[in-house]
Amino acid sequence: MKLSNFGFDLPENLLADRPAENRDEARLMVLNRKEQTIEHKQFKDLIDYFEPDDVLVLNNTKVFPARLYGNKEKTGARIEVFLLRELNPETRLWDVLVDPARKIRIGNKLYFGDDESLVAEVIDNTTSRGRTLRFLYDGSYEEFRKKLKDLGETPLPKYIKREVEPDDAERYQTIFAKEEGAVAAPTAGLHFSKHLLKRLEIKGINFAEVTLHVGLGTFNPVEVEDLSKHKMDSEEAYIAKPATEVVNKAISEKRRICAVGTTVMRTLESAVSSSGTLNEFGGWTNKFIFPPYDFSIANCMVTNFHTPKSTLLMMTAAFAGHEFTQRAYAEAVKEKYNFYTYGDAMLII
Secondary structure, three states, X not given: OEHHHHOOOOOHHHEOOOOOOOHHHOEEEEEEOOOOEEEEXXXXXXXXXXXXXXXXXXXXXXXXXXXXXXXXXXXXXXEEEEEEEEEEOOOOEEEEEEEOHHHOOOOOEEEEOOOOOEEEEEEEEOOOOEEEEEEEOOOOHHHHHHHHHHHOEOOOOOOOOOOOOOXXXXXXXXXXXXXXXXXXXXHHHHHOOHHHHHHHHHHOOEEEEEEEOOOHHHHOOOOOOEHHHOOOOOEEEEEOHHXXXXXXXXXXXXXXXXXXXXXXXXXXXXOEOOOOOEOOEEEEEOOOOOOOOOOOOOOEEEEXXXXXXXXXXXXXXXXXOHHHHHHHHHHHHHOOOOEOOOOOEEEEO
């Protein structure tokens, strides 16, 4: 499989910049791999495809307000700082992206907030836009983190051109988000409402939670035609014992195990035992899944509609089959499904 196998024409008006009014009323395209059929539903109809003791695996990562705006010392130039990951809590070192990057050099200081109570010093260059910052703040670590949260805004993807609105803080977060550490939402999970989760629970569907802190690497463009040469950024992931017990019981009973999102699928596939069961996991994964690929754990998947030539589309094609995915995406464009972060969803069974 080559990069050029994953291009398609995506009209700009199908890139959703706002979510559906109600989480579970986004549209849902259902792909049946065995029958090669496509159905058009609403997301809340997902419940009809599961039986008691089937399992939905959710990513419980929580997005933090990772986008800050500061001013450069002396010039006062406005600089966007996107927090990627904390390197050292004690010394308050962070990996960040800065924009415009050409203005930011080692030794520069950035000031945040009206009172300039938070200052950061640039101590290293990591990539063309990447920098390492040391934050300077008079206060405890807890107060420092609260300050970051107060000054930060919801890190909506760049393709959304509008200003961040108060609703985004809630809607760009799954309702089961617990473990803070993501700079982008696991978007397939955004469609679950409290009401739908309750209905699934009453029906007897089981849940397992894993954590993968979504980084911006997930969205990095693939720049090589030979996919085997693409390197994914590493992301932090955790699978605790309770999740392995739920999933492995379902494997032994040949139940439907549904990965809610590409992040869940990557996490599961990073922790497969030699006997095809799920291991506990804690660490970093840079797993890149593209066709052909044999999946070990999940036999069902929920995912959003992805952009051309993205690693997320490649994983979808690996799971549903390349030709079937192409057909489904052509239908999605024709039927005006919404794509990307705030877009509609696909269930692959």
